[in-house]
Amino acid sequence: MARHKGKAALALAWALCGALAWAQQPGTDAGSMVETVATPAAVKYLNGGAGDEERSALMAQWPQFPLLIVFSASGGAYAVADGVRVANAQGTTVLEVAQAGPLLMVNLPPGEYRVQARVGDAVQERRLQLGSQPQRLDWRL
Template sequence: MKRLGPMAALWLALCSGAAWTQQVPEGRSAPQASEAVKYLSGGAGDEERSQLMAQWPQFPLLIVFSADGGAYAVPDSVRIANAHGTSLLEVQQAGPLLMVNLPPGDYRVQARIGGTVQERSLHLGSQPQRLDWRM
């Protein structure tokens, strides 16, 4: 059985409106779900970034990861927990764009790159929110 390339998988998923749980090792941009939390991750190239950004209104949270110099960064892992500390989403090799479909509320986001772990508190309202995160 022939495997779809990352862009073909993204196109197919976007056209069908489907979210799937299969990991996409190279492209990381196909819609994915972790339990009930849907997310998109990817955006390394200009075309892929444009395709992802077109989907932003469907995802209340957009996190853009970058290094100190401004170049895009890809954290080793990202974890999002609710206000009670319950883990809702854990993504490996997330980004540099990570879009997450979460309801309004308070969250704790943790990103790990190399040996460094950073955390942010986040309040989501009813409007889509962008979080620019320098690693």
């Protein structure tokens, strides 16, 4: 049993490493797993959740992120958007993520935001108001 717990812990650590990404100032190495966002301050986010264990590990982190977006297909199965863009009330892009989901958690300050999700040539948009409590947005692609 101890060996099984060790494997589960290793799988959980691996899933978290694969799911964690930091948006940093321009100049980040394009060959790394770190994505670049041209904003005055870095926006922390988690992206992933392909398997049950990875989703559970990500959901444990949700209280640290004001916004959780859960992408699903029309039949209810989890889905991945080709790209997601988040803009603030002034229209400035604060985050862009390629291959977002099925879970995308974003650390944003309270305020108004416009979120666009792209699948193929189709773009869907949602407007939201973030407050002090974490908010979940269930999004059918």
